[in-house]
Amino acid sequence: EAGVTQFPSHSVIEKGQTVTLRCDPISGHDNLYWYRRVMGKEIKFLLHFVKESKQDESGMPNNRFLAERTGGTYSTLKVQPAELEDSGVYFCASSQGLPNTGELFFGEGSRLTVL
Amino acid sequence: DQQVKQNSPSLSVQEGRISILNCDYTNSMFDYFLWYKKYPAEGPTFLISISSIKDKNEDGRFTVFLNKSAKHLSLHIVPSQPGDSAVYFCAASGSSGNTGKLIFGQGTTLQVKP
Numbered sequence: 535e536a537g538v539t540q541f542p543s544h545s546v547i548e549k550g551q552t553v554t555l556r557c558d559p560i561s562g563h564d565n566l567y568w569y570r571r572v573m574g575k576e577i578k579f580l581l582h583f584v585k586e587s588k589q590d591e592s593g594m595p596n597n598r599f600l601a602e603r604t605g606g607t608y609s610t611l612k613v614q615p616a617e618l619e620d621s622g623v624y625f626c627a628s629s630q631g632l633p634n635t636g637e638l639f640f641g642e643g644s645r646l647t648v649l
Numbered sequence: 650d651q652q653v654k655q656n657s658p659s660l661s662v663q664e665g666r667i668s669i670l671n672c673d674y675t676n677s678m679f680d681y682f683l684w685y686k687k688y689p690a691e692g693p694t695f696l697i698s699i700s701s702i703k704d705k706n707e708d709g710r711f712t713v714f715l716n717k718s719a720k721h722l723s724l725h726i727v728p729s730q731p732g733d734s735a736v737y738f739c740a741a742s743g744s745s746g747n748t749g750k751l752i753f754g755q756g757t758t759l760q761v762k763p
Binding site for chain 2: 569574576579582590625637640
């Protein structure tokens with residue numbers, strides 16, 4: 535069974551440009567999450583989808599970030615326009631239900647470097 | 650305001666000895682605590698969890714201890730192996746209902762020397 539896959543693995547862009555990250559969750563997982571780790575700090579929650587609906591987007595930094603999950607399958611996270619502080623590793627995670635233990639399956643991450 | 654803290658950025662132990670990784674939290678509403686392990690260029694992988702109603706959970710070489718009165722948990726690895734070298738993240742859930750949203754610490758890099 536394929537795990538959570540993310541694309542691209544690394545993206546280098548200039549300040550002001552646009553980048554779109556993609557996440558394919560494990561098949562059948564209704565819950566999809568985006569997290570971000572900046573500069574070796576903690577992994578921070580960005581948002582949570584249940585199927586195609588945004589359940590919780592309290593962690594989204596600002597309106598330059600737009601997440602979508604059309605059809606409740608894969609998700610995209612667009613940053614437009616990108617700023618220097620957006621650099622970091624963006625992780626996607628999925629789960630089948632709402633696991634009581636909070637166990638999530640993470641992808642390998644998309645590293646974003648904004649110059 | 651960081652609700653989950655791992656105050657030791659790194660830890661180095663000898664193979665075969667015990668590794669103890671610590672984590673402190675501030676929110677008494679958390680009902681589950683988890684440890685994730687992360688190798689370079691990979692995503693975090695779930696290691697072990699503990700419910701807030703328990704004080705110990707064991708899985709093979711890994712044991713997590715929870716001290717609710719001190720708002721502290723620790724992960725013990727015995728015996729430590731070189732393959733255990735990784736970044737370990739403490740995480741907590743439940744402060745905003747059972748949504749699966751995790752609050753992570755900064756991570757502790759464990760190096761196990763052969």
